[in-house]
Amino acid sequence: LVRWEKPARLENYLVVPEGGIDWTVPDDMFPKEEDWHLRGKEDSEHKIVSTIRKDSAAPKFRQYQEEELGGNKIYHEIFRLLFSPSEALTARIQSTMKSLQLNPKEYSSVHLRVKYPVKGIKE
Numbered sequence: 242l243v244r245w246e247k248p249a250r251l252e253n254y255l256v257v258p259e260g261g262i263d264w265t266v267p268d269d270m271f272p273k274e275e276d277w278h279l280r281g282k283e284d285s286e287h288k289i290v291s292t293i294r295k296d297s298a299a300p301k302f303r304q305y306q307e308e309e310l311g312g313n314k315i316y317h318e319i320f321r322l323l324f325s326p327s328e329a330l331t332a333r334i335q336s337t338m339k340s341l342q343l344n345p346k347e348y349s350s351v352h353l354r355v356k357y358p359v360k361g362i363k364e
Contacts, residue, residue: 242266243323258325 244266245251257263306315326334338345 242270252327254327254330255324256327257323258321261322261325264323 243251243264257265
């Protein structure tokens with residue numbers, strides 16, 4: 242189950258695809274009066290079984306990729322099984338593609354995540 246609320250609920254952008262796995266968390270599992278700032282070391286009696294941090298899940302997926310799938314990428318398949326763009330996001334994507342004159346599967350894109358040094362660069 243996935244619950245993401247800040248800066249907005251994940252369901253504003255991604256929804257469960259038809260025939261996919263329902264990852265949404267019912268609102269009654271997260272009463273508003275509770276403190277849900279989970280850090281992975283909870284000892285509460287809430288309905289949460291565990292939390293997985295990004296840095297702990299990625300190595301497990303990579304190991305499964307190599308050992309069970311012979312190196313085939315599984316992130317794409319997992320993402321498509323769990324998520325589909327919401328109607329609002331789909332409309333925005335289609336509008337952007339139209340304005341840029343892009344055709345599906347006929348363009349490339351790049352996404353970079355850069356970790357900027359806090360204390361400057363030592364050369």
